[in-house]
Amino acid sequence: MDKIIIKGGESSKTWQQAEELIEALIAHDMDKNSFILAVGGGALSDLVGFVASIYLRGIPFGIIPTTILAAVDASIGGKNGLNTALYKNLIGTIRQPDIWAFDLRFFSSLPEEEWASGFAEIIKYACITDPILFAHLEEQDLNYYKKNEDAFPEILRTCLKIKANVVQEDAEDKGIRKTLNFGHTLGHAIEKNTNLKHGQAVAIGMLYAAELSSKILGFPKEDLLRLQRLLLQYQLPLKAEIKLNEIWALVLKDKKKSSQSIDFILLESLGKAVIERLEIDYLYNSISQLLVAPKF
Numbered sequence: 151m152d153k154i155i156i157k158g159g160e161s162s163k164t165w166q167q168a169e170e171l172i173e174a175l176i177a178h179d180m181d182k183n184s185f186i187l188a189v190g191g192g193a194l195s196d197l198v199g200f201v202a203s204i205y206l207r208g209i210p211f212g213i214i215p216t217t218i219l220a221a222v223d224a225s226i227g228g229k230n231g232l233n234t235a236l237y238k239n240l241i242g243t244i245r246q247p248d249i250w251a252f253d254l255r256f257f258s259s260l261p262e263e264e265w266a267s268g269f270a271e272i273i274k275y276a277c278i279t280d281p282i283l284f285a286h287l288e289e290q291d292l293n294y295y296k297k298n299e300d301a302f303p304e305i306l307r308t309c310l311k312i313k314a315n316v317v318q319e320d321a322e323d324k325g326i327r328k329t330l331n332f333g334h335t336l337g338h339a340i341e342k343n344t345n346l347k348h349g350q351a352v353a354i355g356m357l358y359a360a361e362l363s364s365k366i367l368g369f370p371k372e373d374l375l376r377l378q379r380l381l382l383q384y385q386l387p388l389k390a391e392i393k394l395n396e397i398w399a400l401v402l403k404d405k406k407k408s409s410q411s412i413d414f415i416l417l418e419s420l421g422k423a424v425i426e427r428l429e430i431d432y433l434y435n436s437i438s439q440l441l442v443a444p445k446f
């Protein structure tokens with residue numbers, strides 16, 4: 151088995167890195183019968199999934215996620231993507247891995263903030279589909295999951311079920327799958343504009359989306375507070391130094407935009423996400439009001 155080592159992190163999701171990987175596959179004589187196994191975080195599985203789906207018009211590949219975030223989210227569902235200089239995930243394909251496996255031992259070397267970043271996506275699943283999972287998370291904290299190895303597989307199983315159900319219903323991302331983007335429209339823009347980890351930026355995006363949900367759909371204020379408390383409990387940030395004009399262009403370029411409106415994911419209640427088509431001007435004004443006077 152040949153190994154190709156790639157430096158992890160967001161910088162690996164580029165055209166240049168994809169090209170270098172393709173050159174390496176050629177150098178290793180990889181053909182249609184070869185197999186690529188991605189062992190790494192979500193950035194690496196996005197890169198390898200993309201390259202595996204275009205090299206020789208597609209060769210078999212598998213994923214072994216080594217971060218919490220990759221295990222519960224990025225490695226599942228077949229989406230992969232590269233960033234351009236300005237925008238996240240603008241290039242990509244949808245292709246399911248041929249195998250998927252995971253081993254808890256990888257997580258022992260993960261820094262605390264990577265644990266927290268992964269739990270942001272777990273909290274997202276709870277917000278959009280599963281109030282019981284939300285309540286369960288409220289009873290524990292990040293340290294509990296770090297110290298109790300047996301507790302994580304159970305929560306991973308729940309997340310896999312949620313994502314698999316959604317993806318099976320809408321593999322092509324035309325309907326319900328969009329709810330998985332809760333917190334991500336703003337989250338991606340914040341991630342691109344700060345040094346925050348993916349999950350940390352998504353946490354802030356979720357709070358803004360929940361605040362908008364209160365304003366537009368009457369999402370209960372007490373549940374907004376519960377979300378705020380839960381994010382803190384899992385060591386996630388509630389805000390970042392962001393300027394609306396700096397992230398707005400990124401929001402507009404978000405792949406969920408269609409003409410003068412954006413499909414934005416809001417919460418009707420905890421566990422019930424809906425897709426709302428929001429006028430761009432309305433969204434801009436609402437977010438700028440939140441930035442001036444955040445309620446959290």
Ligand SMILES: NC(=O)c1ccc[n+]([C@@H]2O[C@H](COP(=O)([O-])OP(=O)(O)OC[C@H]3O[C@@H](n4cnc5c(N)ncnc54)[C@H](O)[C@@H]3O)[C@@H](O)[C@H]2O)c1
Binds near residue numbers: 160192216217219228
């Ligand atoms: N395709 C999808 O459906 C999907 C879904 C969610 C997120 N994503 C993408 O996933 C990426 C985020 O994934 P991530 O949080 O895994 O980030 P990452 O892949 O950047 O990994 C974070 C850091 O942890 C390091 N690392 C990986 N495994 C480790 C281990 N076991 N011990 C110590 N360090 C380790 C990496 O080298 C990197 O520096 C983003 O690019 C995001 O856009 C994709």
